[in-house]
Amino acid sequence: MTSLDPRTGLPVVAMVGGGQLARMTHQAAVALGQSLRVLATDPGESAALVAADVRIGDHRDLDALRAVADGATVLTFDHEHVPTEHLRTLAGEGVRVAPGPDALVHAQDKLVLRRALAAAGEPQPAWAEVQTLQGITDLADSVGWPVVVKTPRGGYDGRGVFVVEAAEEAADLLEAHGSLLVEERVPLVRELAVLVARSPFGQVAVWPVVETVQRDGINTEVLAPAPGLDEDTAGAAQELAVRIADRVGVVGVMAVELFQTPDGVLVNELAMRPHNSGHWTIEGARTSQFEQHLRAVLDYPLGSTAMTAPVVVMANVLGGRAAEADWDGPGIDERVHHLMAHWPDVKLHWYGKGQRPGRKLGHVTALGEDLAEVRARAVAAARYLADGEIDPAFAFSEEH
């Protein structure tokens, strides 16, 4: 039946992409008796620094994909940039691809997702596919300016998303892409995310709904569970995520990013892989998203998604002052030292990547009872790692 590692009798999951998601998936694989096989583009990538079985190659190169899939139990992804046609070719050659190309395209192409949600009657912003500037104006006539213009493919972390006050602002973009997605700018209360996992057998597991806090389109904090979210809305959001998972036939972990508006939740977009909004699950849930992704793509039964503490906050460390070229303050080793001295119960995850301003370099997780306290702790720790600055509220005391 499936390919097993002859040394261990256990599966071999191959992951396309050598970033931090692959790095953390390898950690989870180790506990399950496995060792993640990684296709990285460079030996210095985050996962390539720590995994035993690293292949170097481009995720757009069909032969590189064939090579990493050869002898593996299943092929999965740390990002969504693999060409759909390559995945169809591999699937046709008998490679188990999870999520499969027909599911993954909903996370790769925002227009495909909008059409599928419309067909299913699921809640989403008013939208239109446009090939002309007049098309943008037409939608704005109905929903009002500004509108949000998105490139259908290739965007993440806020890239490829533009708020425009007039159609002409999108002229270059339209010329470059030919076709664009235009959406109403929704009356946003906040952003939420629901993480769900689905196995080929059809088993589905869903974690509590979280709030994702963004700055400049990049997630900075995740609050679990979403503070003050009423049970009905939370339950409805979870059910929505499960319905979408079933409808698109995802295999693996999927993040459903939601806009919360005064009238309910609307689907923003999907990610079909472990996702930044689920990093809190490493310490904060009985089963982490990384272990669950492995279980799901292997068609293992899924693990418990129960939380391990009443409140969990994850804060991303984005390259800040300390990642700038002229930084002459404490290096990362010294900053980690101070972090540990000051916050002995904050959990660090550092990705080993080169430091550049704005880049996701790591994250920290704090757990506890009181949201304000837990959040302040996580944010202050992340800020110290990023900027080498201590928040006055967390100034080092004399004994440190």
Add this chain to the structure above:
Amino acid sequence: MTSLDPRTGLPVVAMVGGGQLARMTHQAAVALGQSLRVLATDPGESAALVAADVRIGDHRDLDALRAVADGATVLTFDHEHVPTEHLRTLAGEGVRVAPGPDALVHAQDKLVLRRALAAAGEPQPAWAEVQTLQGITDLADSVGWPVVVKTPRGGYDGRGVFVVEAAEEAADLLEAHGSLLVEERVPLVRELAVLVARSPFGQVAVWPVVETVQRDGINTEVLAPAPGLDEDTAGAAQELAVRIADRVGVVGVMAVELFQTPDGVLVNELAMRPHNSGHWTIEGARTSQFEQHLRAVLDYPLGSTAMTAPVVVMANVLGGRAAEADWDGPGIDERVHHLMAHWPDVKLHWYGKGQRPGRKLGHVTALGEDLAEVRARAVAAARYLADGEIDPAFAFSEEH
């Protein structure tokens, strides 16, 4: 000052030994932005299957030790079998060795430990160093038969430990070793263990006292915290462990194995590395013993040792019926599948080693509120992995 990885700006810990302790230490290293460098004797060893930087060589070969230490920040151990003289040589050549040879010898040589504890006035069984059979009889005249005869070096998991009813039973052993340790057989209530970590700076952290359940001298279960242990005894045991850590100058994690008797606790032996009695800390404590060992040997500040649940039980998976040559039941992949179906909240740690009867192949951890329930769950899951048999109390229900 210290050697840092130029790719990440973070330390490189080199560990001698490629077993499951190195494997789980690598998982912890990944979160800290590091990648454990491993000296394994064979590429199929547990840690060698999952680590990115594996050197193959013998831990008794000084040149192999030199090579793995070269450029590393610090050299540490997954076992205690490295010759003391090699460690002295390396330390003399400027290698940071943690724990250092003068500390480690207390975990390598039971006679050295007995002498040190006697000099410190710490509680231990009545003992004698003997070069003659008469020496054994002399101790027995004072404490009664049977007595326990131990080889000073090389024993673990019950090896090198013999209960004898007459001195003659130890004749061959004495001839082979020249000198033996003889101890009273203490009136054992149960065995306890205290795990402690100490940094070069002198910071010490201690986890709650646990009960270690043994079968044939091999640990099968660890119950955290030790059930029914009164606060005074627990506190005294923790203080004892901290005193010993300071006295022997250990750097890293140290397990103090204790005999609980009607009159209090007595020190059995020490291990200076992450230890089976601390595997529960991966999910059960805010800082795992593996992360803490890395922090300690790197002189990072130590992490919180707070428990994450009221009751945590770790059960070892020892190779059983399913590891026998004629086993024709479900293979390990299928057993893992059933494990996950049946116990969605039991955490698996499988070491990837070849399966042989009696060998430590993995462990499982369960967390909860009620000791009897949590323990039954962990033991049943471990037994199923080992023997392919479901405890009747946990029989599969119809829906599985």
